[in-house]
Amino acid sequence: MENAFRVRLKQQVIPAILYLTFLSGFFGSTLAYPKLSYLFAYRIFLAFLFFLIFIDLMLNGIELKSFLNFSTFFLIGWCAYSLLSFLWAQDIKSAVRDQVFLTINIFVILIFMYYSKYLRWDVFENIILISFIIHLAVGYLEVVTDKHLWTSKVPLYNLHRTPSTFFANPNDFATYLVLYLPFILAVAINKSRNNFFKKWAAFLGAVLAIPLLILTTSRANYIGFLIALFVYFLLAGKDQKKSLLQYGAIFLVFLMLIIGFRLDFGAFNKAVEMIKIQISSLVDFSQTYLSSNVRRELLIVYGLSFLYDYLFFGVGSGNSRVLMEKVKQYTVNVELHNWFLDVLVCYGLVIFILYLIWIVYILYNLFKIKKSSNTLNPPTIPLISSISAFFISSISSSKMIEMRIMWFVFALSLFVLAKSKEEKGEY
Template identity: 30%
Template sequence: MDRTLILKMIFVLGFLVTLVLSFFYSIMLIVPLLIGIFVFSCFFTLKQLAELTWFMLAIASFFGSILSIPGLESLFLYRLLLPVQITLFLLTWDDWSWMSKRTRTMLLFLVGWLASALITIIWTEYQGIAFRNVYFMIEAIYLLFTAIYYLKADKKIEWLVTITSGVMAVNIGIGLYEINTGLHLSKSGLTDVIGNAQFLPSGIFFNPNDLASFLALFLPIILVYMHSRTIIGSLYKGLLVIGAVYIIIETQSRIAFVLILVILFLLLLRYSWRWGALALLCIPFVLQLPGMQDTINQVNQTYTDKTNSTDLRLDITNYTWQTAKESYFMGVGPGNVQIELAKYFPAEEQNNDGAVSVHNFLLEVLANYGLLSLLFLLAFLFYLFYRSWRYWLENKEKKVKYLIPLLITLAFPFIAFASSTTLEKSYIWISFGIVLAILNQYDKRMETKDETI
């Protein structure tokens, strides 16, 4: 028998045996991962491997600790891929020619945001928490930076968006299962909840708000950037829209519900004002359908039965503002305001780390990192909004895809209120990365055009 064939058979059998053993000995799961990386390296160049691992990293970030090694919940696929991807990125780094001048300006604002936050570590009380918080800041900036680098063409964005649509379909499926059974994935924060809240969907995320925010951010991107030239493709998109809106309603996330309705209406209006007008005219008839009464009741409940939640968030906002003033707007240090808030609230309002989430990212930045850091972040957001607005105005064709950066940028402040911990939500930064990649592509084309004139 050919020696090469024997070696291939031994390799495949060894890989399968190791994979089976990993179900009994958790640590063995690392071996197939390393073997897989080695095999990929034989078929791809280092640059292609770096790009492939980034796409895997982006998708793995949505699942978080769900893709963890059994018994080692802190060691999950995203955490394993991150150092590998960083290493490959550094090894295949080219130069700065792929980044436009305007994109560099926006990233400099983020560097200022990070640098001013690092200064506050000098006087922070809980330095361990501070370093952990700064790590998430660096991770968020890295996701933005590398998204621009790897999504240099619309085709690459389409690949990412198409895969993400599968993640969305999985979340909708899990959400429907949760609504009907009251059962959740083990990593969900609703596993021990009883009563009506037990039937709220959280999908692969920790809580319902995160699921609703993910759906609201990525549904418009998927609708615009995922091609559907066949009837099956169009039907798939339609089912995603219906499923996503229904799941958002069931999460009882008020901000995400209003946000997704406004975004979908604007997209429809931009696609065809006739279809937009027809949609408005059809609303009264749709609301009269037999199956709509339960949905209407659910929406009413979302906006009328959450007085306690609203009061709690107002109290959190007041105490966060008080903490920011007591620090003379210099910041109490990265991640420390969440610990400070725990002094004002009972244990049942705190998370597993004994902290209280701010539910207002901009106010959280002010209290944690100080006024200077907030100004850098606001400069980034306002410049991003300006670039998105110009991107829409400068494209005379006014295709729907030119509206996406503006919609996502405008959605961010609202998502920052809905989500408990914006900084640690990688899906938010990846959506921002897609927006920056779109704008960077356009700016590079304009710069190249100006140079040839």
């Protein structure tokens, strides 16, 4: 009876709670009572998951052989260095805050790796599709009614007809759309399944995501979206390319009919004009009113100057915003608005270089799986496309360390890599 409990805990209970944790992660603090906003569903499931894993490790021990690899060493090393940076951090409170986010998100990635044997890609895929459709439904509701969820900060900025769904602002929502659109495309063009409803739900989801992305006015994610599509098409097989072109043709014919009969009520022209304005603003470096580009330029300059002052060891976990407060009159913003710059400034040159190497390592191994006859081929293309877009899309959001959706992409990537090794019998 005791052995049966151990097996069931590892193979059924923990995976089930992990799926629920993954699902609730896409909806953040919205799934909470407003007066207890810090205690939302994701954190509750995550705490329960940690508790069950602790019991599992006590009963079954740790299987280190299948766990020790470059990713594990780097992630644990990053977490340890972040703790070490407390020694020279100016503000311990900010350091602790970011340390908590970093540690928890790294633990989530390690959990995906450790329990990969008992997890299934199709379940993750279904969760991503369901979450994506819910986000789209809420996004269009916000655009039509101009009312937002209680966690959104859009009303504070006086932005109208701008979707944010379960995120605090439109930029975060746009980043979510771009990072997860490749997974939705993968479902839509998957010829190995005959689930008509699921495939067309994914196709409609991919199409309907585009207007919402445009309405977010997130310039970096416009570019990220194009990168994701380009990489996906480049890596897709002949059948997948054919499906993409067929769906693209259907969409273009439908769009031409709508515009031709003026059933869009001028929305297309407005969207084109909005995109033109946003793209043209990329070259706006007007210093008379501190344009967004100038502020971001100043954030980079001051961020690197602080890094230099700390001899390239990093200013300490979460301390970039503390130092930027000193020059706020020049930059307006205190967040660096650039995830890669944030990693470099907070954690130093060594961690930054290792972080880039780690991402290249993931991409290289995903490419290897794609070229093989592995049964895990399907998720490799959306994962590579998502990570490729991430290099640009991560510039959009102000503070990426708090965004679970980013960490989930890497968790899914390492899950696929670990699962692939298991199938090859390398463990």
